[in-house]
Amino acid sequence: MSQLAIHDGAASVPMTVLDRLSQVSVLRGVPTLSERLIALDRFVHDDLSAFELELDAIPRGARMIHRAAHHLLDLRGKHLRPLCVALTSRFGEGFTERARSLAVAVELVHSATLLHDDVVDLAERRRGQPTACVTYGNAASIFAGDWLLVAALRRIRQSGVEGVLDRMLTVIDEMIVAESVQLERRGKIAGAREDYFAIVEGKTAALFRWAMFAGARAAELPTAAETALERYGLHLGVAFQAVDDELDYQETGTGKDALADLREGKITFPLVVALERESGLRDRLEGLLAQGEVAADELGAIANTVRASGALAATRALAEDHVQRALLVLEELPAGPARDALVTVALASLERQS
Amino acid sequence: MSQLAIHDGAASVPMTVLDRLSQVSVLRGVPTLSERLIALDRFVHDDLSAFELELDAIPRGARMIHRAAHHLLDLRGKHLRPLCVALTSRFGEGFTERARSLAVAVELVHSATLLHDDVVDLAERRRGQPTACVTYGNAASIFAGDWLLVAALRRIRQSGVEGVLDRMLTVIDEMIVAESVQLERRGKIAGAREDYFAIVEGKTAALFRWAMFAGARAAELPTAAETALERYGLHLGVAFQAVDDELDYQETGTGKDALADLREGKITFPLVVALERESGLRDRLEGLLAQGEVAADELGAIANTVRASGALAATRALAEDHVQRALLVLEELPAGPARDALVTVALASLERQS
Numbered sequence: 001m002s003q004l005a006i007h008d009g010a011a012s013v014p015m016t017v018l019d020r021l022s023q024v025s026v027l028r029g030v031p032t033l034s035e036r037l038i039a040l041d042r043f044v045h046d047d048l049s050a051f052e053l054e055l056d057a058i059p060r061g062a063r064m065i066h067r068a069a070h071h072l073l074d075l076r077g078k079h080l081r082p083l084c085v086a087l088t089s090r091f092g093e094g095f096t097e098r099a100r101s102l103a104v105a106v107e108l109v110h111s112a113t114l115l116h117d118d119v120v121d122l123a124e125r126r127r128g129q130p131t132a133c134v135t136y137g138n139a140a141s142i143f144a145g146d147w148l149l150v151a152a153l154r155r156i157r158q159s160g161v162e163g164v165l166d167r168m169l170t171v172i173d174e175m176i177v178a179e180s181v182q183l184e185r186r187g188k189i190a191g192a193r194e195d196y197f198a199i200v201e202g203k204t205a206a207l208f209r210w211a212m213f214a215g216a217r218a219a220e221l222p223t224a225a226e227t228a229l230e231r232y233g234l235h236l237g238v239a240f241q242a243v244d245d246e247l248d249y250q251e252t253g254t255g256k257d258a259l260a261d262l263r264e265g266k267i268t269f270p271l272v273v274a275l276e277r278e279s280g281l282r283d284r285l286e287g288l289l290a291q292g293e294v295a296a297d298e299l300g301a302i303a304n305t306v307r308a309s310g311a312l313a314a315t316r317a318l319a320e321d322h323v324q325r326a327l328l329v330l331e332e333l334p335a336g337p338a339r340d341a342l343v344t345v346a347l348a349s350l351e352r353q354s
Numbered sequence: 355m356s357q358l359a360i361h362d363g364a365a366s367v368p369m370t371v372l373d374r375l376s377q378v379s380v381l382r383g384v385p386t387l388s389e390r391l392i393a394l395d396r397f398v399h400d401d402l403s404a405f406e407l408e409l410d411a412i413p414r415g416a417r418m419i420h421r422a423a424h425h426l427l428d429l430r431g432k433h434l435r436p437l438c439v440a441l442t443s444r445f446g447e448g449f450t451e452r453a454r455s456l457a458v459a460v461e462l463v464h465s466a467t468l469l470h471d472d473v474v475d476l477a478e479r480r481r482g483q484p485t486a487c488v489t490y491g492n493a494a495s496i497f498a499g500d501w502l503l504v505a506a507l508r509r510i511r512q513s514g515v516e517g518v519l520d521r522m523l524t525v526i527d528e529m530i531v532a533e534s535v536q537l538e539r540r541g542k543i544a545g546a547r548e549d550y551f552a553i554v555e556g557k558t559a560a561l562f563r564w565a566m567f568a569g570a571r572a573a574e575l576p577t578a579a580e581t582a583l584e585r586y587g588l589h590l591g592v593a594f595q596a597v598d599d600e601l602d603y604q605e606t607g608t609g610k611d612a613l614a615d616l617r618e619g620k621i622t623f624p625l626v627v628a629l630e631r632e633s634g635l636r637d638r639l640e641g642l643l644a645q646g647e648v649a650a651d652e653l654g655a656i657a658n659t660v661r662a663s664g665a666l667a668a669t670r671a672l673a674e675d676h677v678q679r680a681l682l683v684l685e686e687l688p689a690g691p692a693r694d695a696l697v698t699v700a701l702a703s704l705e706r707q708s
Contacts, residue, residue: 061531063531063534063535063538064534064537064538065530065531065533065534066534116496116497116500119492119493119496120492120493120496120497137537138473138474139473139474139537140534140537142470142473142474142496143470143474143530143533143534143537146470146500146503146526146530147527147530147531147534149500149503150523150526150527150530151527153507153523154520154523154524154527157519157520157523165511166508166511169504169507169508169511170508172500172504173501173504173505173508176419176497176500176501176504177415177417177419177501179419179497180417180418180419180420180494180497180501181417183418183491183493183494183497184417184418
């Protein structure tokens with residue numbers, strides 16, 4: 001069994017995207033995605049094991065906040081952000097103690113935001129299980145988020161790596177502002193496309209970018225490489241979110257409720273596109289959201305309109321476009337197993353099922 | 355009109371505590387509390403004006419998190435923690451830019467915890483107004499708290515003062531663990547006295563202590579002075595909380611609902627003492643809390659039992675004891691207007707009405 005959650009199901013999917021991306025030089029003479037994933041797994045296996053050991057060692061005190069935090073951490077996410085730190089560090093001296101510490105920190109920050117988001121969204125399921133706020137209550141989920149955030153910042157501070165703490169504080173600020181934008185525009189459909197990219201960059205891409213930056217700093221890479229890797233992180237983040245948006249329209253696999261984003265009036269890319277294409281959709285959706293609780297059949301009807309508009313294909317195209325941009329950026333980096341691994345991560349992000 | 359909220363009403367209260375504390379040498383030849391407060395006001399007037407200007411300059415963006423944050427900040431708290439930073443800095447080179455920055459930071463951290471607490475406690479009123487979570491919603495209050503916390507940490511980081519960021523991260527950790535302890539023991543009355551002091555030290559005293567530490571560090575005071583000032587902060591924090599607990603039993607003035615702590619099953623010192631003295635109280639209270647919503651008359655009956663037990667006098671004695679300890683610590687510091695001002699703050703903390 002692979003350690004990489006992005007592996008699951010991906011190997012069996014026909015990799016037609018490889019054909020569509022074939023003009024990108026880093027893909028020339030490429031093996032299949034299955035072969036790539038096996039190579040990636042081998043390349044990062046020890047690093048991820050070391051990371052997971054350290055994540056497990058986050059204090060499991062008797063306190064409710066500790067239990068609420070581990071409730072989420074133990075459900076093991078995809079660990080994609082720590083993977084970014086690990087792979088980036090392999091362009092230099094590798095996944096050293098300080099790189100590992102930054103990898104744990106990025107997962108803790110990500111987990112902190114999920115704990116607060118689930119309270120805000122009244123979310124009931126995450127990673128296929130009841131959320132921490134359902135099991136331990138909103139208060140414990142809020143304080144557990146605060147606790148993980150502080151634990152992450154202390155770890156970043158203690159790593160002694162230049163510049164990563166300041167940058168993380170900036171990233172968290174961007175994430176919170178993006179959350180606020182998302183909050184304010186709930187149920188209001190105006191300005192959707194523009195807001196969408198502002199939210200995605202702040203909420204998702206900024207943290208991927210930090211993971212690349214942190215890995216580069218820990219490995220003391222030259223500035224040009226660091227900047228290129230950050231751009232990769234940004235594009236990977238947008239692609240990741242676009243695929244996430246697409247998955248909201250699928251019935252199974254994510255561990256979240258299907259159509260959860262739509263029900264909450266969150267702007268996702270399929271919705272942005274469908275609203276531009278279907279003139280009556282805006283009024284229908286605003287009417288529904290104004291009622292508060294949205295009935296399942298009405299939600300299903302809206303989802304069908306979105307699907308029929310071809311918005312899912314447009315979302316896929318957005319994801320592929322950003323994967324392509326991520327791959328083009330990689331051409332600026334030295335060829336080798338680290339670069340190959342980042343190619344695989346970008347490609348696999350298009351094929352993930354959860 | 356004095357800038358110091360702790361001034362309000364205090365000057366007219368007979369300062370009998372001065373007699374009871376008369377063995378403390380820093381009080382010898384002391385003027386009345388009224389005279390002391392006038393001197394304090396004069397001594398810190400310019401510093402507090404500079405602080406308030408800087409606090410007002412915290413970004414007022416278009417975002418809901420900014421509005422929710424300023425909803426609280428603009429209601430002006432007592433600014434007691436920033437006052438601690440300012441006065442401590444006056445033992446050295448004074449309220450410099452970096453000391454001011456730390457004073458703003460401590461108020462932001464305090465405000466962040468209030469924004470999260472109000473969501474957790476479902477609090478409706480704070481400083482005489484609807485809470486931010488009532489006006490802007492829980493989500494905005496949670497994210498506004500996150501935003502202020504990060505804004506505080508960035509400011510502390512940028513101050514460049516040695517050791518204050520690490521210490522603040524430790525303090526926030528202590529505050530969150532104390533919140534968790536408080537949460538876990540809601541409705542459970544066992545182990546009350548012991549838990550009470552653990553909660554007070556983490557939730558309240560730790561931040562006062564940091565304020566003294568930060569002022570001392572900004573002013574580059576010798577280690578012995580820094581340590582003494584930290585101990586002062588710890589005792590001031592416990593005294594402050596004890597008076598706060600007492601105020602929960604008064605009908606007016608605090609801007610919070612009376613008996614709010616009791617209604618939420620929070621352990622306060624009057625309750626700790628009453629439970630030790632009134633054997634039937636524990637069962638009555640646990641029975642009430644188990645019902646969920648507590649009726650006003652039942653709450654009033656419990657409050658009367660607490661009052662009749664003499665627990666408020668015991669709470670006052672606790673506060674006075676810690677004020678006395680704070681004053682004794684001040685004997686280790688050089689005499690002068692800064693020390694006199696801290697004497698006044700400690701004394702006035704006993705007389706505050708809000």
